[in-house]
Amino acid sequence: MTAIDPRVPTVVLDSGARAVDTSGEAAARPTPWAPLRILAAEIEATIERISTGPAPDNGRRSALLVHPESTTGRSFAPGVEVAVEVLLPGESTTPLRRNSSIVQICLAGTGTVHVAGASIDMARNDVATVPSMKPHRFRNDGDGPWIRLAYSNAPLLAHLGTLYAEEVPADWVPGTVVDGPIDMDEPAEVADRGSAPDHEVSPTGARLRGYEFLVDIEPVPDRLRHWPYRTVSGLMSQSTGxxxxxxxxxxxxxxxxxxxxxGSFFVTLSRIPHGHRPRPEGAGHRHSSVAINYHVEGTGYSVVDGRRIDFAPGDLLLSAPSWREHAHYPSETGLTVFTVQDHPQHIATESLIWQEDMNGPILALGLERGQTGYIAPRNWDDDLPRI
Structure with a gap:
């Protein structure tokens, strides 16, 4: 529980709630956590530890990687959970569905992801996502351990008191894919959106709508998605210039x-070929979304608010805590890195701010014209700025 600041005038109401005087309060500023690097050796030790002993009843061998500033003891970044998940040969998990977003990155081994009647086979460096509230399970039919990093927005939902998960029967049968408004099993005069009132009430475009619009929302069908590394990497830069x-x-x-x-995370693949010319240090940029880098190949360093953090293959790096200036400097070895960032979540809540030039404007991405002419990440020719 947050301590009460005795310097702030506070009145305890009869209901037990407090009325806190915020008159003249200064404008809010982000309070980012410190950057954090977890070494490949630490991840490997974690994998070894959770791989020993019999499998749990639900089959899920996992360990959360937790930031030292986490107040819940579960978060890698304030709204992001990162887990190491392991399945040994022949093991599988029991079916589960939950309302958190899930991104899976395969670190080693092979296995099959089953989601609501669909399935894909994952190999090293493949990425897959599991939609919210779709029953899913994992199975290792390979010869070695299947190791994955799993990212979710569970800490945010837990903070809101809305995190939900449930086991489902192994014989669970998926329902029909929905491509339009959900049938609420209500009388036609209630459920029919076509009869719901919808009035414009002012020249500003404000409207007054029937409650049907709130409870019968048009779904956007989502399903298991898979990005095979063999295909994805072949579409990236292969040689300098x-x-x-x-x-x-x-x-x-x-x-x-x-x-x-x-809906919560974007994932990018950065692939800078071996032999490029390293860049001199310069100003970075910053944004309200947090960025977490998993380094597949290559060495180099990041500079986060003036602090240098070296990275190597297998390292996991909270490289951009919210609103901290950062820049990345791969060595001549080049770079292959997956970045997971809670950018889409901020777009949905209209809270995504971005400052590309530390002396330039702060942009509200998704609400106004964004960062245009953004050439830095497109390729790595010598006449272009660094990423």
Whole structure:
């Protein structure tokens, strides 16, 4: 529980609530956590530890990677959970559905993801997503451990008191895919959106609508998505100066304008070829979304609010806590890195602010014209600015 500041005038009401005087209060500013690097060796030790002993009853061998500033003891970033998940050969998890977004990155081994009647096979560096409230399970039919990083927005939902998960029967049968308004099993005069009132009430465009619009929302169908690394990496830059992109987004069409892999997270793959010329240090940029980098290949360092953090293959780095200035400097080895960022979640809540030039404007992305002419991440030619 947050302590009460005795310097702030507070009145305890008869209901037990408090009325806190905020008259003249200064404007709010972000309070980001510190950057954090978890070494590949630490992740490997975690994998070894959770791989020992018999499998749990639900089959889920997992461990959360938790930031030292986490007040809940579960978060890697304030609204993001990162778990290491392991399945040994022949093991599988029991079916589960939950209302949190899930991004899975395969670190090693192979296995099958089953989601609501669909399935895909994952291999090293593949990425898959599990939609909210779709029953899912994982099975390892390979010869070695299947190891994954799993990202979710569970900490945010837990803070709101709305995190939900439930086991479902192994013989659960998925319902019909919905492509329009959900049948509420209500009388036609109630459930029919066509008869719901919808009035414009002022020249500003404000409207008054029937309650039907709130409880019978048009669904955007989502399903299991899979980005095979073999295909994705082949579409990236292969050699210095080839003109191909060095950073691309793994896009799920169900997220529409949020540009995400899920409704909460985008995932990008950065691939800078071996042999490029390292850049001199300079100013970075910052944004309200947090960025978490998993380094697949290559060495280098990041500078976060003036602090240098070296990285190597297998390291996990909270490289951009919300609103901290940051820049990344791969060595001549090049770079392959997956970045997970809660960018789409901020677009949905209209809270995504971005400052590309530390002396320039602060943009509200999704609400006004964004960062245009953004050439830095497109390729790595010597005449272009760094990422």
């Amino acid at each position: 080839d003109g191909e992109r060095t950073i691309m987004a793994l896009y799920n069409p169900a997220t529409e304008r949020r540009q995400g892999a899920t």
